[in-house]
Amino acid sequence: EAGVAQSPRYKIIEKRQSVAFWCNPISGHATLYWYQQILGQGPKLLIQFQNNGVVDDSQLPKDRFSAERLKGVDSTLKIQPAKLEDSAVYLCASSRSGNTIYFGEGSWLTVV
Amino acid sequence: GIQVEQSPPDLILQEGANSTLRCNFSDSVNNLQWFHQNPWGQLINLFYIPSGTKQNGRLSATTVATERYSLLYISSSQTTDSGVYFCAVVVRRALTFGSGTRLQVQP
Numbered sequence: 001e002a003g004v005a006q007s008p009r010y011k012i013i014e015k016r017q018s019v020a021f022w023c024n025p026i027s028g029h030a031t032l033y034w035y036q037q038i039l040g041q042g043p044k045l046l047i048q049f050q051n052n053g054v055v056d057d058s059q060l061p062k063d064r065f066s067a068e069r070l071k072g073v074d075s076t077l078k079i080q081p082a083k084l085e086d087s088a089v090y091l092c093a094s095s096r097s098g099n100t101i102y103f104g105e106g107s108w109l110t111v112v
Numbered sequence: 113g114i115q116v117e118q119s120p121p122d123l124i125l126q127e128g129a130n131s132t133l134r135c136n137f138s139d140s141v142n143n144l145q146w147f148h149q150n151p152w153g154q155l156i157n158l159f160y161i162p163s164g165t166k167q168n169g170r171l172s173a174t175t176v177a178t179e180r181y182s183l184l185y186i187s188s189s190q191t192t193d194s195g196v197y198f199c200a201v202v203v204r205r206a207l208t209f210g211s212g213t214r215l216q217v218q219p
Contacts, residue, residue, distance in 0.1 A: 043207075056204065091155065103147075106153045108153070
């Protein structure tokens with residue numbers, strides 16, 4: 001069974017530029033999550049989808065972050081414009097039932 | 113929201129030693145998972161353990177949901193066990209993570 005796929009793995013951008021991350025969950029997993037992990041901290045939930053509907057986006061900074069999962073499969077997380085404090089690893093995860101949750105390798109973002 | 117606290121924050125072991133990592137949580141949870149984050153950032157699911165005890169090789173975990181804590185045991189530690197261990201509780205189908213225990217196993 002293929003795992004959660006993410007791209008790009010690494011990205012360096014200047015502040016005020018935009019960036020987009022892509023995630024393809026494990027086949028058949030209805031629930032998809034985006035987490036932000038700042039160096040030295042635990043991951044923090046940004047947004048949770050159930051199929052193509054948003055379940056929880058209470059911690060998503062909506063003035064600059066957006067995410068979509070149009071067909072209920074893969075998802076895109078966008079940041080525009082980026083700030084220095086957005087430097088982090090962006091982790092995508094998926095789950096079939098909300099019990100065991102599986103993570104991708106992450107997309108490392110550096111904003112300079 | 114729910115608080116998840118892990119201890120100790122840092123741990124250095126000699127290869128072959130045993131250790132216990134603790135996770136306390138502030139409210140009732142649907143579930144709990146333990147993860148190992150390797151030096152490349154990959155989060156590896158170790159245990160899905162809402163209650164009781166599970167074992168997988170040199171690792172085992174125990175969750176006492178009524179007392180709101182979970183323990184992760186590592187026996188006969190190896191250098192490949194190094195990394196950060198996270199406890200995460202499931203609330204409304206999403207994970208809330210603790211701040212982790214950074215483990216360094218020295219040869």
